[in-house]
Amino acid sequence: MEPLSLAFIGWFFTLVPAAALLIGAAILFSLYQSGGLQRRYAEQSVWNDLVLLTIWSAGMLGGIGVLLGQSWSRPLLDFFCWVLSALAVLSGATRLYTLKRMAGGAHIDWFKAVAGVLAMAVPIVALCAATIFTLRSETARQALGGY
Secondary structure, eight states: OOOOOHHHHHHHHHHHHHHHHHHHHHHHHHHHHHTHHHHHHHHSOHHHHHHHHHHHHHHHHHHHHHHHTOTTHHHHHHHHHHHHHHHHHHHHHHHHHHHHHHHTTSOOOHHHHHHHHHHHHHHHHHHHHHHHHHHTSHHHHHHHOOO
16 A cells, blocks of 8 residues: 555645534534533533544644644544544444434334445545554654654
């Protein structure tokens, strides 16, 4: 497998997490304006949103670090990719479990359900795997310093 371009990794992992943070902030602001934020935090812990904020911030900072050629960006982006992969797989599994539970005795088209989960999870995991492979390559070690 050919490593990805460090410029691509840097820009991708700067812009995508930044977009995720902006979208998340817009959703939370909208919930706040409608009065739904208080209800959300009465039903769920604020820690869920804080952890997601931290994870996406780590991804964005890792991308910025790659663009700036900083050695600390390699382990940070490596960590982000592992966590994002785990979250994508766990989210897909949770959605399938919830579908089964909510359906009761109704027929479920499992082929479509699993295909939908795989359509989201596989590209994320593949991109993260390629990024981890690239960050551990000799080219990245030379460009960003070793760890």
